[in-house]
Amino acid sequence: MKCMNKIWITVSCLLCMSFAFSQTPKWETLFNGKDLKGWKQLNGKAVYKVVNGELVGLTVPNTPNTFLATEKEYGDFIFEVDFKVDVHMNSGVQFRSEIKDANDKCLVSDKKTPERVHGYQMEIDPSDRAWSGGIYDEARRGWLYPMEYNPSAKNAFKNNQWNHYRIECIGNSIRTWVNGIACAHLIDDMTAKGFIALQVHEINDPKDAGQEIRWKNVRIQTKNLQPSAADNLFVVNLIPNNLSPEEKKSGWSLLWDGKTPNGWRGAYKTYFPDTTWYIKDGTLNVRAGKSAESANGGDLVTVKEYHAFDLQFEFQISDTANSGVKYFVTEKEHNNGSAIGLEYQILDDDKHPDAKLGTDGNRTMASLYDLIPSKKILSNGGSRREKIPIGEWNRGRIVVYPDGKVEHWINGWKVLEYQRGTQYYYALVARSKFVKWPNFGMAEKGHILLQEHGTHVAFRSLKIKEL
Helix, strand or coil: CHHHHHHHHHHHHHHHHHHHHHHCCCCEECCCCCCCCCEEEECCCCEEEEECCEEEEECCCCCCCEEEEECCCECCEEEEEEEEECCCCCEEEEEEEEEEECCCCCCCCCCCCCEEEEEEEEEECCCCCCCCCCEEEECCCEEEECHHHCHHHCCCCCCCCCEEEEEEEECCEEEEEECCEEEEEEECCCCCCEEEEEEECCCCCHHHCCCEEEEEEEEEECCCCCCCCCCCCCCEECCCCCCCHHHHHCCCEECCCCCCCCCEEECCCCCCCCCCEEEECCEEEECCCCCCCCCCCCCEEECCCECCEEEEEEEEECCCCEEEEEEEECCCCCCCCCCCCEEEEEECCCCCHHHHCCCCCCCCCCCECCCECCCCCCCCCCCCCCCCCCCCEEEEEEEECCCCEEEEEECCEEEEEEECCCHHHHHHHHCCCCCCCCCCCCCCCEEEEECCCCCCEEEEEEEEEEC
16 A cells, blocks of 8 residues: 555656746747758848857848748747847847838838838937937837836946847737846837847948857747746836736726716815716817817816825827926815916927917927926937927826926926926026916925817826835
């Protein structure tokens, strides 16, 4: 009997070991170190070749971005690769990507090619901008997770050295690492599967021809995936009116539930002004009307008041739109027009006349209205703001720290910061239209307000984290 028990124990152990072994993730090699079998070239005419067991990409003038793509498509996976890139070269790793006609309405038009690779890209950026590890949406929506969200990880990439990249795509969660440092965390559902591709970026100057990037140890897991341990990164969640488990765990909550007016009322009112504001398909909309502050039904304010917080919101402007998101609104002024508070300006800068009023552009998009102009930037991190497209969703963010420091963000860029209660702040108020309001913007706490200003503007994905 004892012998029989030993046999069963031994068999059970072997079965358990076999099951555990079968559940262990296995790596599949995507590059054999000899040739480009399993890969195909797309979009441009950069040179790809195999040298000493490494896959080498070389820049070529007068050709658009070029991609060496896997013949297979991948949905959920963990991908890793080692690479070394020229210090003057931009590159990236595409994933869950596709190629379609460049005239497809969901794509950015590119007249250079009849078809255009588009999809997620983990950035390789050896420039001083240092956005390696960020997530870019190639030929589609632009930057989704610039590294301004996680500046401490900008030093993870090493110039003139081999670097190690890791991408985890599991469901709607997309995460990246550079040399073991967590860089980006994106929640998005636009593309569930697609090819993986290694990019050689286009060059504008012929003297830059021949710059190279080298890849090796290209591998992937697709079964029994085990995600890395949770991190504390800022999460960019592009699924409307949604909170990921990571956001909930770190203290985020929805400021609007996406369905009802719960938590909101009219400024100076006890009710929700549904003749002016309406809810449709997960968006909170203000109707167009008389082109004046609160002339058609008034602003919306949160029922709750807030002191220190991180506020995210998405907004969609119409032609000549004017609106804003205000904070530290107390409703003590009992004024006519829009309730008084510090304002994140929302405006069609190109067509609305308010953009040319004020001082130094302090009434333009994302500015602290009539006080501080927002920094104008390009999508590549330059010195001017990228054009805000009419009818597309933009991501706003206001951060108010417990010590009174405030930041305004738009589409991943911090465009201004200031400190409430400083001499500089009071000097700005003194030269503004708010000088007549005692202690303007200095309340200990206040409501958050969405402004009605006579034009159609839509909001969604309003979420807040109290600090």
